[in-house]
Amino acid sequence: MKEIVVVAEDKVGLLADISYLLAKSKINIDSISVDVLGKNGIIHLTVKDEARVKEILENNGYKVITSDRIVVKIKDAPGEVAKISKMLAVNKVSIENFYMITRSGDFALFSLKADKIKKATTLLKEYIYHE
Structure with missing residues (x-):
């Protein structure tokens, strides 16, 4: 399994934006956690189609890191x-x-x-x- 980690400037609506982008593309989130570290929001996601999610988020300006789990x-x-x-x-x-x-x-x-x-x-x- 791969985990997707999104690192972005912490702002009101960050989770709403990311979850909207995935919902719009009919992608279900298997697990999620959200943390704030300094001025950054850090969102951990697991989904069935990691490559597609990575592409969607990067195309919308998000920094995405994947890791094996x-x-x-x-x-x-x-x-x-x-x-x-x-x-x-x-x-x-x-x-x-x-x-x-x-x-x-x-x-x-x-x-x-x-x-x-x-x-x-x-x-x-x-x-x-x-x-």
């Missing part, structure tokens, strides 16, 4: 995040970004970005989520 499905229970993060740490894989996408029943889906994404994928193969 994996989605893991783990039990929704105390200690489960500790277990997979420890597995990566012991194997010298640094987690650069990690957040919950959704929770359903006894499981939760998390998006993970690591400095060694291929190694992380191999180590977490039993947890990798496939649609």
